[in-house]
Amino acid sequence: MYDNILVPTDGSVASEGAVGHAIELAKQYDATLHALYVVDTGAYSAMEVGSDIVVEALREEGEQAVARVAKEAEAAGIAVETAVETGIAHRSIVEYVETEGIDLVVMGTHGRTGVGRFLLGSVAEKVVRTADAPVMTVRSQEEETEE
16 A cells, blocks of 8 residues: 655654654555655745855754664664755655655644744645645644643
């Protein structure tokens, strides 16, 4: 049913929770797991000075985040591919889904509510609305303990 499963990660607790689910699904379906980190340039495009330094630091953070996913997947005997892309987060994720033939996206939610969610939007929500593949969202463990 699933040959290629994508788990976008930003290294946060929310995305780490999704990694476990994605690995279990990849194991169950003998699928390749794709770990993707997007350096979200939209958030830093207005910076005139130092934006390249920030982007490079985020790229390094992304390499570490996908390496952690790869290590966990490999320990579980799962084939894994990693990528660090630069762009607008939800658009880059949807583009990756299309170009890599992804069958399922498993991603964490940060659980913003109210004005914060309205102003910032939700990457997960935008991916759910625009991706051609099914999207499984996983609530953050941090979010569950706050209630």
